[in-house]
Amino acid sequence: MSAAQTQSRSVLAGIADDPLLEISGLVVETGPARRPIELLRSIELAIPKGARVGVVGESGSGKSMTASAILGVLPNGVRARAGTIRFDGRDLMTLPEREMRRIRGGEISLVSQNAVASLNPLMTVGAQIAKVCREHTGVSKQEAWTRTVELLDALGIPEPDVRARSYPHHFSGGMAQRVAIAMALICSPQLVIADEPTTGLDATIQAQVLEVIDGSVKASGAALLLISHDLAVIRAMCDIVAVVYAGSLLEYGPADEVLNRPLSPYTQGLIRCMDPPEGEIAFIPGRIPEPGTLGAGCPFAERCDRATDACRAQQPALRQLRPDHWVSCHHE
Amino acid sequence: MRRGFWLRYLGRRLLAAVLALFGVAVIVFVVTRLLGDPVELILGQRATPEQAAQLRAELGYDDPLPQQFVRYIGDLVQGDLGVSNYTQRPVTDEIADRFPATLELALAGMLLGLLWTIPLGVIAAQRPGGWVDRVSRAVAEFGLAIPNFFFGLLLILLFAYALGWAPAPVGELDIGASPPPRVTGMVVVDALLAGDLPTFWSALKYLALPAITLAVTSCPPILALTRTSMITALRSDYVRSARAFGLPPRTVRWYALKNSLVPVLTMSAMTFGFLVGNTVLVESVFSWPGMGLYSVQSMQRFDYAPVLGVVLLGSAIYILVYLLADLISMAIDPRVREGQT
Known part of the structure; x- marks a missing residue:
């Protein structure tokens, strides 16, 4: 812990005077302690107050693991070994479980990918939202219920007082996602983490759900951490973009900067895939390396057409090359 | 759910139960x-054909089968199960004498079985592969592998003869002890109802070993199922999300447990039905005055009436226990409930 504490500020800390959330040097690993497999390799992230940060990366890049680490709900057998997660002046890594529990759902909340599956099938959705509300605010049962119905109404659920008494399996994907958003907002958190909130929804429903997230998060004044593999979703929703690859942060900066003038060859590849030149199906050759197979070099070197011996030998440090725009690449 | 729904559902289930029992009777x-x-068996081989024919006519066995069947069903709906050829007593009386002892044993075995398998399955699921998991699985495999009468004998050797903690296996009570006034027919319950604590304790001691035998040898499947469905529940999205929303561990565990209960209930109902019908060896080992020996002997003697009575009763219990399990499942899980409308 001591090594981590000496460098507890992220290089990204300069993005704002006092970021709401700041992750620095976070290492998350699994497997036996003697031969650990690193899932997050000293990842960095900063979320200014009220900002919308999009984390983009392929599946397996560690996006969701970062979300779990922030909330302190890593899966069994996975542990955070080093690093700090500063949130609103506290280090979440060293916070006792009781206080951490108050933060979960109260100050930081989660909208997960499969909304129906993320709700307890045996309880009405209203009861579940009200339960989270009571757990963190201690209001009366009746008050919690009133707030729940009001919020469902505000999120565009028709007949909210009837729907609150329905069970999760009665909801369509889009409606269930609204319920999940209501649960995430009921305690007025400072940070909402949305982990692939629209993956698996129809395109039209996807747009509606994004609009609900957009409007409700704006209205609540919370910051948003939007995790997605879909660059188009990130582009539509976020003002800051973080590009992660194989457990490392490769690029971080303002959305129009990163998306229009990307510095990392990986980001450039992702953008080409989203928006390929006429008559071309763009892809990045190769696949994301399995956790635990990476050496000391740049994690993307294997798939990068500009990779040199230097790239393969040493992982480049995050450097601020433009205002508020960081990249981890030897070439820039 | 409205009351009308439950009444309609119950009505439908009971109708189905009657039909099923009719099928069993056929x-x-x-x-x-x-x-x-049966006539040959009753009279022995040296009887003359005339004697046999006479007895057959007396018992009504020379009527055409459909006629016999109509007579049988007619009696059945009036609650008359016929008379045993062997003892000449009404089957209902004979069953009423023996069934409570079997029911008491099966209930006690089931209760003990649930008490050890469900908590152990839940604890084992917290850490699959951990020591609780490994020990409980070893115990479950042992219980499944060992024949129940043999395990009963081991218990008797150890606890009744070597250690002297349990009484010798002579039935439900000390030989010569007067049983409590008969209300339910289950000695432990009747003693309690009569407020006769010494008899209650004594009966409990007699009940302990056979009940443990059944609990250990019949209930391991419940342990295995509790463990797997609890592991599934603990890994589910809703449990992860409940944790991510800061709900206390107690609440999270309760979410998982409630969700894993429905399959466990069905398995428990199945196990109970099995317990009621398969106590014969355990009853023999412990001289338990239940149905087991009675039903086997009746079959060996081709004593139709008791066999039919025993099988019908067993089926009725199966159907009833399943209905109970389904009702609880419906109360727990809205999806099961809606599947019924």
Whole structure:
């Protein structure tokens, strides 16, 4: 812990005077302690107050693991070994479980990918939202219920007082996602983490759900951490973009900067895939390396057409090359 | 759910139960008539054909089968299960004498079985592969592998003879002890109802070993199922999300447990039905005055009426226990409930 504490500020800390959330040097690993497999390799992230940060990366890049680490709900057998997660002046890594529990759902909340599956099938959705509300605010049962119905109404659920008494399996994907958003907002958190909130929804429903997230998060004044593999979703929703690859942060900066003038060859590849030149199906050759197979070099070197011996030998440090725009690449 | 829903559902289930019992009666009736002639067994081989014919006529066995069947069903709906050829007593009386002892044993075995398997399955699921998991699985495999009468004998050797903690296996009570006034027919319950604590304790001691035998040898599947469905529940999205929303561990565990209960209930109902019908060896080992020996002997004697009575009663219990399990499942899980409308 001591090594981590000496460098507890992220290089990204300069993005704002006092970021709401700041992750620095976070290492998350699994497997036996003697031969650990690193899932997050000293990842960095900063979320200014009220900002919308999009984390983009392929599946397996560690996006969701970062979300779990922030909330302190890593899966069994996975542990955070080093690093700090500063949130609103506290280090979440060293916070006792009781206080951490108050933060979960109260100050930081989660909208997960499969909304129906993320709700307890045996309880009405209203009861579940009200339960989270009571757990963190201690209001009366009746008050919690009133707030729940009001919020469902505000999120565009028709007949909210009837729907609150329905069970999760009665909801369509889009409606269930609204319920999940209501649960995430009921305690007025400072940070909402949305982990692939629209993956698996129809395109039209996807747009509606994004609009609900957009409007409700704006209205609540919370910051948003939007995790997605879909660059188009990130582009539509976020003002800051973080590009992660194989457990490392490769690029971080303002959305129009990163998306229009990307510095990392990986980001450039992702953008080409989203928006390929006429008559071309763009892809990045190769696949994301399995956790635990990476050496000391740049994690993307294997798939990068500009990779040199230097790239393969040493992982480049995050450097601020433009205002508020960081990249981890030897070439820039 | 409205009351009308539950009444309609119950009505439907009870109607189905009656139909199922009728089907059982038909099958057992046909099978027993095909198996052999009771008259020879009753009279012995040296009886003359005339004597046999006379007895057959007396018992009504020379009527055409459909006629016999109509007579049988007619009696059945009036609650008359017929008379045993062997003892000449009404089957209902004989069953009423023996069934409570079997029911008491099966209930006690089931209760003990649930008490050890469900908590152990839940604890084992917290850390699959951990020591609780490994020990409980070893115990479950042992219980499944060992024949129940043999395990009963081991218990008797150890606890009754070597350690002297339990009484010798002579039935439900000390020999010569007067049983409590008969209300339910279950000695432990009747003693408690009569406020007779010494008899209650004594009966409990007699009940302990056979009940443990059943609990250990019949309930391991419940442990295995509790463990797997709890592991699934603990890994589910809703449990992860409940944790991510800061709900206390107690609440999270309760979410998982409630969700894993429905399959466990069905398995428990199945196990109970099995317990009621398969106590014969355990009852023999412990001289338990239940149904087990009675039903086996009746079959060996081609004593139709008791066999039919025993099978019908067993089926009725199966149907009832399943209905109970389904009702609880419906109360727990809205999806099961809606599947019924």
